Amino acid sequence: MNVTPLRACGIAAGPLFLAVWAVQAFTRDGFDPSRHPLSLLALGSGGWIQIANFVITGALFVAAAIGLRDHGRWLPRFVGALGFGLIAAGVFVTDPGAGFPAGAPEGRVDPSYHAILHEAGFAIVQLAWIAAAITVAKRNTGLARWSTVGAIALALAIAAWPNLDTLSLRLVVATAIQFAFLAAICSPPVTRVTLAAARDA
Secondary structure, eight states: OOOOHHHEEEEEHHHHHHHHHHHHHTTTTTHHHHSSSGGGGGGSTOOOOOOOOHHHHHHHHHHHHTTTTTTHHHHHHHHHHHHHHHHHHHHHHOOOOOTBBBTTOOSSOOOOOOHHHHHHHHHHHHHHHHHHHHHHHHTOOTTHHHHHHHHHHHHHHHHHOOOOGGGHHHHHHHHHHHHHHHHHHHHHHHIIIIIIGGOOO
16 A cells, blocks of 8 residues: 555654754754753744744645545544644744843743743643554554554653753754654554554444
């Protein structure tokens, strides 16, 4: 079974997002990928690039959700919700902080309404991804189920590790794991075998 154009959007979304992050992370003046969350790239004179990165990646996942509509009621909804969460995170930018952009305060400040909505978008992304992964695990057995559980555990462990000095980079690694899992969901072997039982859900 070939990859449909809509499911191909879900395969391409993660690499595109991470590639755009990497180019910015090592070229934007004053940005330190080891201590600055990727959301801060949406600020400053070049911030439109990261805003577009969030919105386009989210739109690709929404398209992938449409491509997965033959695989049950809930999986497409969760993937679509994840996409809308990314779009919201792009439209509503976070506040300056950790010294970025230049002149921003180093410590915490009272969040603006758009920073709160940005964090809400991020929360939707995380919850939707976990729900999508659990949905796949419930509809499968054996190695694929353990792979799903392992992906959830690894992503959560990386994000929850208490060392704040490398938190930003670990969140990028967790994002890569999450997007790789979504790409696998959209790939032919998974959509043919793993999700076959979900059609009656």
